[in-house]
Amino acid sequence: MNSSSAFSETHSALLPAPATLQTEMVVGQVFRQDVLGDISKGWNHFVESGQIWAALIGIVVGYMLKSITSSH
Template sequence: MSHYSDLISQLLWHLPVNLTDIAQTITDPHVLDQIQKAWSHFIQTGQVWALLIGLFIGYIIRNLTSYG
């Protein structure tokens, strides 16, 4: 098992330094503000009604097509 861990550590040791560019760069760290803006947009555009109507219709269809 140590042979595999040695191989992996050798591979990781030789990775280029700029590999960290793959990581996401956070430009706006205010996550709660983003959630609040997304929620208000969800409400203002009426998508909440589409969600509720879809859930209701799906519930009705499930009950009509289920046996027992």
């Protein structure tokens, strides 16, 4: 008996028999989610926390660095 067959025989005893496996099917779920409301809340937080200014400054500085370092 080689080592690979000994491995498979040893570990196959640890697996449940196929007859004991049970499957369940979820027929339907109801999600009450307001996608546009979530986007609006996220945008408002982005603006109120000042992250929009950091993003705009990063875009401007990145564009300036790109134009300085690129060769024409």
